[in-house]
Amino acid sequence: MRITMIGSGYVGLVSGACFSDFGHDVICVDKDETKIAALEAGKMPIFEPGLDTLVASNVAAGRLRFTTDLKAAVAGADAIFIAVGTPSRRGDGHADLSYVFAATREIAEAIDGPVVVVTKSTVPVGTGDKVEEILNELAGDFPIAVVSNPEFLREGAAIGDFKRPDRIVIGTEDSRAQQVMRDVYRPLYLNESPILFTGRRTSELIKYAANAFLATKITFINEIADLCEAVGANVKDVSRGIGLDNRIGSKFLHAGPGYGGSCFPKDTLALLKTAEDYETPVRIVEAVVQVNDTRKRAMGRKVIAALGGGDGTSVRGKTVAVLGLTFKPNTDDMRDAPSLAIVQSLLDAGIMVRAHDPEGMEIAKTMMPDITYCSDAYAAAQGADAVVIVTEWNIYRALDLKRLAATMAAPVMVDLRNVYPPSDAERAGFAYSSIGR
Template identity: 80%
Template sequence: MRITMIGSGYVGLVSGACFSDFGHDVCCVDMDQAKIDALHAGRMPIFEPGLDLLVASNVAAGRLTFTTDLASAVAGADAIFIAVGTPSRRGDGHADLRYVFAATEEIAAAITGPTVVVTKSTVPVGTGDRVEAILREKRPDIDVAVVSNPEFLREGAAIGDFKRPDRIVIGTDDDRARQVMRDVYRPLYLGESPILFTSRRTSELIKYAANAFLATKITFINEIADLCEAVGADVRDVSRGIGLDNRIGKKFLHAGPGYGGSCFPKDTLALLKTAEDYQTPVHIVEAVVKVNDSRKRAMGRKVLHALGDTPRGKTVALLGLTFKPNTDDMRDAPSLAIATALADAGVTVRTHDPEGMGPAKAMMPDLVYCTDAYDAAEGADAVVIVTEWDAYRALDLPRLKGLMAGPIMVDLRNVYQRADVEQAGFTYTAVGR
């Protein structure tokens, strides 16, 4: 099949590369000429394990191409995916859909025959209706079906998630569109990945409901972690104890400094705004958003408390900046609030991250960026683990202590065992333990 992917960011590039690996002919479109030039040169605009090799192999096979010319890419395509950004709109939290609708306008001007337009971007309920209205108004002469096909990709594991999905959700009531989407996903369907066909609006809501529920699990265990600290329990054992219940499940029950990234923060806000528009408040999600925001600030206070009564003038080594490992994504990362709280208290912040320092420097230029964890720990009064990168899971603790001015470790991801850290001479602070 011939597939056009409009938007060559995280979702568009991963999806396009995986579709081409299935044997489809895929053209990824982006208006950013510099990004397209970089892709032609084999340079990825994002860090995602294995993506560079996947792209290179399919470019070499002639199945994957890149362009800024939307019209030529759209003409004759069997399926056109819209995978542009839908960030939170400044001021009110609604999803900003201007890029979706701009892409729709361009598609309408370029299509040459019957096709299927697929919203891969995360969009509020009813967006597909508006996309369809634009297409029908602009091109009443062409049979165009509009489908919702949300993505469920975890940053750092996106290729595996795409090729071995828990489910594929397709929202359409059009028989021709159903068949086209079956053909698009045939390699996965033959591998018995379940395809769930729903109405378009149901499909749009599934994405938001899924992310809100996962954000709720994270926020729930973080509040239980606070209770564990107060009563002398261990949140790791609580997580295991409840996670072994199949009705609950063990995933997303790891206590930490709060969720961030490209999806959960903006999608929970967008769901709140949709519920507000339809006058059906979702109070649990409201609480999740508030608790998560306060959680990040509380982690800054936790570090300051570990430094003692006079944190001003001290130095902290902050290990990890991205919101999770195996990505360079800094969007709504807990490190932003933590570093700000430390800087506001007069603490010098030395930091390292395997992939996130480039984006972080643009957001926090006053931090001291170091070559590795040991460089960051040089002269520090405390070391704080914010992101659980593999590079921080087996640190040489005696070496680390020897570099530091003060032997304090604040482990916000519960990476280490208390006994091991204390045996190395550190004062150890964890989460929910």
């Protein structure tokens, strides 16, 4: 099949590369000429394990191409995927659909025959209706079906998620479109990946409901962690104890500094706005958003308290080493990362921050220009009054704790990901604190 992917960001690039690896002829479109030139040169605009190799092999095989020419890319396509950004709209939290609708108008002007247009971007309920309206108005008399096909990719594991998905959700009641989508995903039939066909609006809501539920699990265990600290319990054991119940499951029950990234923050807000528009409030999600925002700031206060500033004592002039800046490991994504709020609270208290991250520092420098970036964890900890583990990268899981402590002005560790057993850190000489233990 011939597939056109509009948008070569995280979702579009990963999806396009995987579709081409299935044997389809894929062309990825983007307005950013610099990005397209870099992709043609084999340089990835994002860090995702294995993506560079996957792209290179399919470009070499002639199945994957990149262009800025949308009209030429759309001509003759069997399926056109819209995979542009839908960030939170500044000021009100609604999903910004301007990129989706702009792409739709350009597609409409370029269509030259029957086609299936697929919204891969995360969009609020009813967006597909508007896309269909625009296409019907501008694209002439060609048979066009609009399908919702939300993505469920985890950053850092996106290729595996695409090729071995828990489920494929396809929102359309058009029989021709259903057959096209079956053909698109036919290679996954060998893996017996379940395909769920629903109405288009149902499909659009599934993505938001899924992310809101996972965000709720994270926020729930974070609040239980606070309770564990108050009563003297261990949140890791609580998580295991409830996660072994197969009605609950163990995933997303790891206490930490709060969720971030490209999906959960904007999708929970967008779901709230949709519920508000339809006058059906989702109060659990409202609480999740509020608690998560509060938690990130609370983690900054936790670090300040570990420095001895919890009783009002000034910590101005002290130095903190922050290990990990991205919202999770195996990505360079800094969007809504907990580190942003934590670092800002430290700076506001007059604390100097030295930081390290294996992949996120170049992007972080544009967002946090007032901190010092270091070559590794030991360089960041040199002369510091405390070290804070914010992101659980593997390289922070096996640090030489005695060496780390010896480089510091004061051996204080705040482990916001519960990477180390308290006994190990204390044996190395650290005054150690963690989450919910």
